[in-house]
Amino acid sequence: MMKYTAYQTAVWLLASRDYSHNQIKAKLLDKGYEEPEIDTTLERCVTSGYIDDARYATALIRSHINKGHGVMRIRQSLHQKGLQADIITLRIEESECDWFELAKCKAQKKFADKSIVDYKDKAKRIRFLMGQGFDYEQSCYALT
Secondary structure, three states, rough: OOOOOOOHHHHHHHHHHHOOOHHHHHHHHHHOOOOOHHHHHHHHHHHHOOHHHHHHHHHHHHHHHOOOHHHHHHHHHHHOOOOOHHHHHHHHOOOOOOHHHHHHHHHHHOOOOOOOOOHHHHHHHHHHHHHHHOOOHHHHHOOO
């Protein structure tokens, strides 16, 4: 016998922080609620504005940009949170971030303007930037 309804549990979870539609669904399933009750709950939460995947995506993108992450890493992270590809693409475009300049800032912060010693050092720096989610072109630009 469950103490709270799925709706009460969802609102309680959402009171502390934002979650995507899919994350809340997974959490409610983990807690043992039935699929029909979960669907009704999610619909009610979306209607009430408690769940808004677009708002959630915007906040996550802003957070990742502040950490100096590139677009590929951000896209992957949002996909793992269960957000739809069209929402991810739209919100990334709306962020109006200059990914080349962000990569350059990340490189300057990490390498503190130490000059590149040899090809091996440059390759290491490019690998680091690509690991942060920047593409090859952005990584090369950052090191010029």
